[in-house]
Amino acid sequence: MSSGAKLIALIEATLRAATPEARDFFAREHEAARKLLRAGQSAAAVADVTLRAADRLEPLVADLTRAHPPACGAGCSRCCHGLKIEASAVEAVAIAEFLSGLTPDELAATREQMREEAEYARTLDAGARWREQVPCAFLEDATGECVIYDVRPLTCRAHTSMSVERCEAAALDPERRTPIDKHLVPASVFGMAKAAITMACAEAQLDPRSFELTNAVSVALNEPRAAERWRAGERVFDAAVTPSDEADAELSLRDLSRAGLLPAASLLKRPLDRTERNAAKRERRGRRQGS
Ligand code: SF4
Structure with missing residues (x-):
């Protein structure tokens, strides 16, 4: 199965379990992405595919979370440490377009810095990143700000938390893998938008x-x-594949499947074993009792 066919199969499997409202939302985002992809061939047109979605969805998420906003405070960059952040081609192009506004000297230095950061990133798998709480390359050490905030990937926008304490506990003792209490609205809205693109x-x-x-x-x-x-x-992005990508993706699909968020265990290379199936059942039961 090609990577495109596999991704489509995963998205379709997820959509089959989604609510009618979620499927309608996906259909609108999918149509918007198709239109933008047809609109032009330039770097700016490619960047627009993700930037227009972000512009459209940020106010929607702000509206939907007004009554119960995420706990993330201004200046908190906890989730910019330890995670393997991924970007699609359109997101990478949007960031490159944004950086192309730098002066020629700054741009040359940034290009070189990205080469070095990319080389370093190739030595880390998702587990090592988490254990060592590696900061994102775009996090400004001194201020804790994201230097590409306006064009950050949809995955970053999806990551918010309902509990600062949980985030801190997770970071203080990475080996315990304390689950982050994610806010489901940004996670669903930006996750669906990314899937639609x-x-x-x-x-x-x-x-x-x-x-x-x-x-x-x-x-x-x-x-x-x-x-x-x-x-x-x-x-052209074959050059961006890192040695651990396949194993990291498998792990991430397994986590989603175990949490009941991805009804696609059969698409994984290795089906869940009995211990994993029992853990998945316990998690689902816990969620039902909690709801
Ligand atoms: S791109 Fe920005 S928001 Fe995303 S992890 Fe890096 S610093 Fe944080």
Whole structure:
């Protein structure tokens, strides 16, 4: 199965278990992404596919969370540590377009820095990142701010928490893997939007994969005409694949499946074993009792 076909199958499996409202939302985002992909071939047009979705959905999420907002306070960058953030081609292009506004000297330095960050990232799998609480390359150490905040990936927008205490406990003792109490509204809205863009890309025979963030941005910044070549169907982002991507993706699918968020265990390479199935059942039972 090609990567595009596999991603479409996963998204379709998730949609089958979604509510009618969620499916309608997905259909609208999918249509918006298809239209934008048809709108142009330039880097700016490619970037628009994700930036327009973010512009449209940020106010919606703000509205939907007004009564019960996330606990994340201004300046908190807890979730910018320890996670393997991924970016699709359109997101990497949007970040590269944003950085292209730097002065020529700054841009040259950023290109070099991205090459080095990408090389370092290739030595880390998701487990090592978490254990060592590795900060994101785009986090400004001194201020704790994201230097690409306006164009950050949808995955970053999806990550918010209902409990600062849980985030701190998780970071203080990474080995315990304290579950983060994620706010479900941003997670669902931006997660669905990302899935809709992924599906629109796959259907248009464009590389729909997501890649480790710094490797994806390094390709978008350093490969000549990366955006236009991706838009023409070239797999220019093959260079962004890292040695642990496959194992990390498998682990992440397994976590989602175990949590009952992805009814696609049969699509995994290895079906869940009995211990994992029992853990999944316990989690689902716990959620039902808690709701
Ligand atoms: S891109 Fe920005 S928001 Fe996302 S993890 Fe990195 S610093 Fe945090």
